[in-house]
Amino acid sequence: MKVVLQHLTKKFPSRNKKGEDVIAVNDFDFEIPDGKLIGLLGPSGCGKSTTLNLISGLEKPTEGKILFGEDDVTALPPENRGVGLVFQNYALYPHMTVRQNILFPLQNLKGKDRPSKEEMEAKALEAARLVQIDKLMERKPGEMSGGQQQRVAIARALVKRPRVLLLDEPLSNLDARLRLQTREEIRRIQRETGITTIFVTHDQEEAMSISDMIVVMKDGVVQQIGKPQDVYDSPVNRFVAEFLGTPPINVFEGEVEGGQLLIGGESVLSVPGAPDGAVYAAVRPEGFQLDEAGAFSCALRQIEVMGRDTSIVFEHPARVSANLRAIIPSEDRPSGSPEHVRFRLKSAKVFLFDHTTQERIPFDAEA
Amino acid sequence: MENRNNRAWLYLLPAIAFLGVFMVYPLFDVLIYSVEEKFNFASQTFTGYGLYNYRYVLRDPYFLQAVKNTFILVIITVPLSTGLALLISLGLNSIKPLRKLYQTVFFLPYVTNTLAVGLVFMILFKKTAYSDGLINLLINAFGGQSVDFIDGPYWAKMLVMCLYTVWVVMPFKILILTSALASVNQDYYNAARVDGTSRWRIFTRITLPMISPMIFYLVITGFIGAFKAYSDEVAIFGTDLNVAGMNTIVGYVYDMLYGNSGGYPSYASAAALILFVIVFTITVINLMISRKNTL
Amino acid sequence: MDYEIVERRARTGERVRKTVTYVLLSIWALIVLFPFYWMLLSSIKSYSAYNAERTPALFTLAPTAENYVTAFTEVPLARYFTNTIIFTLATTGLMLCVIIFAAYAFARLNFRGKNLLFSLFLALMMIPNELVVITNFVTITNWDMRNTFWGLILPSVTSVFYIYLLKENFEQIPDELYKAAKVDGTSDLKYLFKVMLPICRPTVVTVIILKIIECWNSYVWPRLITDDAAYFLVSNGIQELRENGFGRENVPAMMAAVVVVSVPLIVLFLIFRNKIMAGVSRGGTKG
DSSP: OOOOEEEEEEEEEOOOOSSOOOOEEEEEEEEOOOOEEEEOOOTTTTHHHHHHHHTTTSSSSSEEEETTEEEOOOOOOOOGTEEEETTTOOOOOSSHHHHHHHHHHHTTGGGGGGGOOOHHHHHHHHHHHHHOOOTTTTTTTGOOOOOHEEEEHHHHHHHTTOSEEEESSSTTTTTTHHHHHHHHHEEEEEEHOOOOEEEEEEEHHHHHHOSEEEEEEEEEEEEEEEOOHHHHOOSBBBBHHHHHSSSSEEEEEEEEEEEEETTTTTEEEOOTTTTTTEEEEEOOGGGGGEOOSSSSEEEEEEEESSEEEEEEEEETBBOSOOOOOEEEEEGOOOOOOSSSEEEEOGGGGGEEEEEOOOOOEEEOOOO | HHHHHHHHHHHHHHHHHIIIIIIIIIHHHHHHHHHHEEEETTTBBBBSSHHHHHHOOOOOEEEEEEEEHHHHHHHHHHHHHHHHHHHHHHHHHOOTTHHHHHHHHHHHHSSSOOOHHHHHHHHHHHHOOOOOOOOOOOOHTTOOOOTTTTTHHHHHHHHHHHHHHHHHHHHHHHHHHHHHTTSSSSSHHHHHHHHOOHHHHHHIIIIHHHHHHHHHHHHHHHHHHHHHHHHHHHHHHSHHHHHHHHOHHHHHHHHHHHHHHHHOOOHHHHHHHHHHHHHHHHHHHHHHHHHHHHH | HHHHHHHHHHHHHHHHHHHHHHHHHHHHHHHHHHHHHHHHHHHOOOHHHHHHHHSSOSSSOOOOOOHHHHHTSSSSSHHHHHHHHHHHHHHHHHHHHHHHHHHHHHHHHHOTTTTHHHHHHHHTSSHHHHHHHHHHHHHHTTTTTTSSSSHHHHHGGHHHHHHHHHHHHHHSSOHHHHHHHHHOOOOOOIIIIIIIHHHHHHHHHHHHHOOOOOOOOOOHHHHHHHOSSGGGOHHHHHHHHHHHTTSSHHHHHHHHHHHHHHHHHHHHHHOOOOOOHHHHHHHOOOO
């Protein structure tokens, strides 16, 4: 089922009477292809949860339309949309067993939609099998681990075969190991069922690792939509560049002069095609290559060996980011601890952003 | 949205209706009653508005007796029961075995009908033609004279009254103080012990300050409760408290209401409002003291 | 060794303290339990044996059930009992309906004036019963409801405090649960009865128990509103017994009646001990 969002806007009345409306989602326009897993990504308060609530029908948009396939569902109440919803805190009914929790949505169906008792049991068991909790059917949520509870929540969302599955920060309450495991699990379940899935997170690594496509949002406005790798390799503005990637991208004050990028007055990279003027120059940590003849010179702070890679923390007078960090393969790491190091910059890993609009300034990468 | 609005009011309707009829309306009504002079319940007539009812009540010897009784009861039972409850709770908190059993036993008076147990108290203290009663026998055993606690001298009656009141209010106080004591972080005690603090110092410098909010709470609710004393008195001295000289302010209000001719709601209202003013004033004073001491 | 002396002294001190504590606690336990023991004891002494004891005996060798028979036959104790049960069940049941819907409206629904109304409700908590009882007495009298169950029940079917308690509990249920139920097509009422109430069962049970205790022991209002013994509750029955008795001063029979009246609540307490104590420390007061 493809999901179409047309100029979706949601305004909330301001808390104090005189203030202006808060625009939680501003003109969201996007078509989610059938059977894909979409990651909605952004810092907290960026409107991603509101977007999810709009799709589920828990909130009504101020403007715009939502279509599931060809059906306009904008005015439909949530129960008639056929969506499954999974929450960060699982939202399982604490007084019911796993079986009762999974059966609950089916028991709400009325009339001819209502399956027989046996059908319900069969469907519940099928959903439980899918998330591999069929052995725990008689437990109460309180007797299970967070990961198991989240599986139950997913089973409950899947049991009535929703047209769209919505996951709201489904992994945030899990510890690091379970998070990794559960996210693969979600990917597997999504592939097996083929249900169009939208998944909200503030964790970019999570979004990038399992999504077919990611949507980066900020202050209610969609910044960029694309395949995870494409967005990472080619951010449209400084916000997206800084938001994606761990460790974060390094940002410097820079200037373009005659096709050369200057950082701290030194020419560090040729950027043919970029107009002259002040810019923000952003370099991914892996965009630094240790080279004694490199154009980029900086003061070494610390070397952190992390096994396969080595991270080099350094200082530079033109720094904008709070920390500067380069990641290089461990075998290349400098011997001893020199006071200064020199890098060569990989032009595919360097982005220029306009000083005022923060938009990307393209240049021709050298071969 | 409008639909939801209506539904909310529908759900609230029973509560609002009941509260309106039985709490809000009476509040205004009682004020009106208290200033309607010479109100006759049977004919529902009155002669005019004024403060006559208040003057009458304040000059009524029965009311003055009731005020005196109530104040004595409050002044004796509130500190006594709070102190005793604190002592017992400290004891309870320092033991392990049998603690649950003691707690259960100590709570029993809370769930018993005060009228019923009051009757037992009366039997224990009463001097009859057949027997002086168990308590008097105990007094005799220690070489004392028998006293009629139920129909005898004022102070003997007041003593029984206070004892029974303390017996009745203790469970609640013990319960609150025990849980307050149990919720003090054990680390404070361990730290003090390591520093070699004496037990008394631990009590005055750590325990008391930590549970002082709860003590103030108990004192305030204790005052309010004791000022409203009535059914415990009835249990021991019978319904005609004026004759026994043991009436309380609340008792006076009810007696005024429960006359054969339909009662005197105006006098009752005036007395109830006077009680309310007393309780309110004392609560405010209590709150001011507690605020000063806890900040 | 010095250490040994210090240690031994500490141990003896500890033992003395423990002993004193236990003795004091036991004395209070005795004071609490003695009236109960005495009513039980007196109730199984025969009328003649009781009156023959100038020095009351602390035990009896000839227990008898005759007083219980007397208590049920010579005064309408069974009627008082039935009345109290009807009154308690009806009041508690009606109150539950009223407070559950009110708490639900405050916790879950948004409507204009909600905060103002709730503040007004809270303000009502400070109004002492003594102040409103006068008008209520007049109201019930004017409605011709004296000596009826409705007259007994109506004024006590709402409790602002319990509404407040339940509303707070309802609000602790995470919003996500409501959203999940909505997406699953659960109606608001079904959500209230199938999800909210089961989750808040401990609070509901506490409220029920506290209300039952309150009803069972209520004396003042029933006394005002009933003078026909056919509508007496147990408290009024006991008082009636005390004043008019069995035609003669029959203490053992009185005590039998007192035992019968006290037992139901004591049994209830022993079953729900933890719930009752937790509930009372959360919101009960005596008086």
